[in-house]
Amino acid sequence: xxxxxxxxxxxxxxxxxxxxxxxxxxxxxxxxxxxxxxxxxxxxxxxxxxxxxxxxxxxxxxxxxxxxxxxxxxxxxxxxxxxxxxxxxxxxxxxxxxxxxxxxxxxxxxxxxxxxxxxxxxxxxxxxxxxxxxxxxxxxxxxxxxxxxxxxxxxxxxxxxxxxxxxxxxxxxxxxxxxxxxxxxxxxxxxxxxxxxxxxxxxxxxxxxxxxxxxxxxxxxxxxxxxxxxxxxxxxxxxxxxxxxxxxxxxxxxxxxxxxxxxxxxxxxxxxxxxxxxxxxxxxxxxxxxxxx
Ligand SMILES: NC(=O)c1ccc[n+]([C@@H]2O[C@H](COP(=O)([O-])OP(=O)(O)OC[C@H]3O[C@@H](n4cnc5c(N)ncnc54)[C@H](OP(=O)(O)O)[C@@H]3O)[C@@H](O)[C@H]2O)c1
Numbered sequence: 112x113x114x115x116x117x118x119x120x121x122x123x124x125x126x127x128x129x130x131x132x133x134x135x136x137x138x139x140x141x142x143x144x145x146x147x148x149x150x151x152x153x154x155x156x157x158x159x160x161x162x163x164x165x166x167x168x169x170x171x172x173x174x175x176x177x178x179x180x181x182x183x184x185x186x187x188x189x190x191x192x193x194x195x196x197x198x199x200x201x202x203x204x205x206x207x208x209x210x211x212x213x214x215x216x217x218x219x220x221x222x223x224x225x226x227x228x229x230x231x232x233x234x235x236x237x238x239x240x241x242x243x244x245x246x247x248x249x250x251x252x253x254x255x256x257x258x259x260x261x262x263x264x265x266x267x268x269x270x271x272x273x274x275x276x277x278x279x280x281x282x283x284x285x286x287x288x289x290x291x292x293x294x295x296x297x298x299x300x301x302x303x304x305x306x307x308x309x310x311x312x313x314x315x316x317x318x319x320x321x322x323x324x325x326x327x328x329x330x331x332x333x334x335x336x337x338x339x340x341x342x343x344x345x346x347x348x349x350x351x352x353x354x355x356x357x358x359x360x361x362x363x364x365x366x367x368x369x370x371x372x373x374x375x376x377x378x379x380x381x382x383x384x385x386x387x388x389x390x391x392x393x394x395x396x397x398x399x400x401x402x403x404x
Contacts, residue, residue: 113139113140113141114138114139114140114141114155114156114400114404115140115141115142115143115153115154115155115156116133116140116141116142116143116154116155116156116157116158116396116400117142117143117144117145117151117152117154117156117157117158117177118130118133118142118143118144118145118158118160119145119151119157119158119159119160119161119169120145120146120159120160120161120165121144121145121146121160122146122147122251123160123161123250123251124247124250124251124254124384124388125160125183125384125388125389125392126144126160128384128385128388128389128390129158129160129183129388129389129392129393130142130144131389132385132389132390132392132393133393133396135393136393136396136397136400138397138400138401140155140400151169151173151176151177152176153176153177154173154176154177154178155177155178155179155399155400155404156177156178156179156180156181156396156399156400156404157173157177157179157180157181158180158181158183158392158396159180159181159182159183159184160183160389160392161183161184162184162250163184163185163186165184166182166183166184166186166187167186170182170186170187170211174210178210178403178404179209179210179211179212179399179403179404180210180211180212181212181213181214181392181395181396181399182211182212182213182214183214183388183392185213185216185282185286186213187211187213188213188215188216188286188290188293189289189290189293190211190213192209193209193211193212193213194209194212194213195213195214195215195290195293195294196212196213196214196215196294196391196395197215197220197223197224197227197294197391198391198394198395198398199224199227199339199340199341199342199394200223200224200227200294200295201294201296202398205395205398205399205402205403206403207403212395212399214388214391214392214395215286215290215294215391216283216286216287216290216387217244217248217315217383217384217387217388218242218244218248218283218286218287218306218315218317218383218387219286219287219290219291219294220360220381220386220387220391221315221316221317221360221379221380221381221383221386221387222238222240222287222291222302222317222319222379223290223291223294223295224339224341224342224360224379224381224386225317225319225336225342225360225362225377225379226238226291226295226321227294227295227339228335228336228338228339228342229321229323229332229335229336230295230297231335232328232331232332232335233323233324233325233327234323234324235297235300235301235321235322235323235324236301236322236323236324236373237301237303237321237322238291238300238301238302238303238319238320238321238322239302239303239304239319239320239321240287240302240303240304240305240317240318240319240320241304241305241306241307241317241318242272242287242304242305242306242307242315242316242317243268243307243309243311243315243316243317243318243351244272244283244306244307244308244309244315244316244383245308245309245311245312245313245314245315245351245383246264246308246310246311246312246313247312247313247383247384248272248308248315248383248384248387249272249308254312257310257312264308264310265310266310267309267310268307268308268309268310269307269308269309270305270306270307270308271308272284272306272307272308273286273306281306283306284304284305284306287302287304287306288300288302288304311351313351313355313382313383313384314351314352314354314355314380314381314382314383315351315380315381315383315387316350316351316354316378316379316380317378317379317380318376318377318378319376319377319378319379320368320374320375320376321374321375322371322373322374323373323374323375324373325373326372326373327367327372327373327374327375329365329366329367329375332365332375333365336362341358341359341360341386342359342360342362343359343360343361343362344362344363344365345361345362345363346363347363348363348364348378349361349362349363349378349380350380351380353380354380354381354382355382356382356385357381357382357385358382358385358386358390359381359386360379360380360381360386361379361380361381362377362378362379363377363378363380364376364377364378365377
């Protein structure tokens, strides 16, 4: 019998991209799609392209009829026993005994795709980033708002993404900290950040500063990035415009701090709907199809 992969939340930004992404997998399987009021039948894999409350409600109900659930929301990312996976970094976290797998926050993805290649060479003492996050990262309602004349987000940058917490941080900022620790398997990693929404339609960017445990070897760092799948160091400036529609996480403007040789600064840009969401989901589905279903 043909294997089945269901996309739940087909009408959203990520759902639509997921449909196109799954077509890139060169294995025999059938894709089924589900909207808001559709009944979900037995499936080999269900990909939840839905917001937290929907994933929270749906995931437990699918347990008895779906072998693996891949959730794109943040609902289960920090749940112990639920792997939070970027296949280039921690594919090993997926096993036959992990029926629920979470795909990370898009901004966190850009950060850890730049840190993971350096992990064999350096210890990270401190990481700081400021994000420049695209409108499409906020889902189709925000994109529709952006396209409405007079949108607050047009020609603006808004330093508040997600919910504002009692401690003054936002939920998005804490994802950058806690999800990075889980994916990189560095439980005491220090990450300081501001997350900012900017009036750019697609592709997130981050300005990143990392304090290493020893003087940075810039050539070694560039080589490490270029040897890592789906990461590219660019000698010229790359912007979200060029990153849109691309699979790679682009890094540019690497430089050593003028006073502290252990500190590096660089800029990252990548398609939040692809590597930050649907492409990562597709890579997880491919792993499951190849090894576990
Ligand atoms: N956008 C990104 O860059 C990005 C990156 C990483 C992760 N994510 C995460 O991915 C998830 C989807 O994001 P998005 O940007 O695609 O949001 P979105 O554009 O708002 O799409 C959400 C979709 O969920 C559908 N939905 C709601 N209730 C449903 C139900 N009971 N059954 C099936 N579908 C239902 C909605 O249907 P209607 O069309 O009927 O309203 C909508 O089409 C979110 O958790 C988000 O945090 C997004």
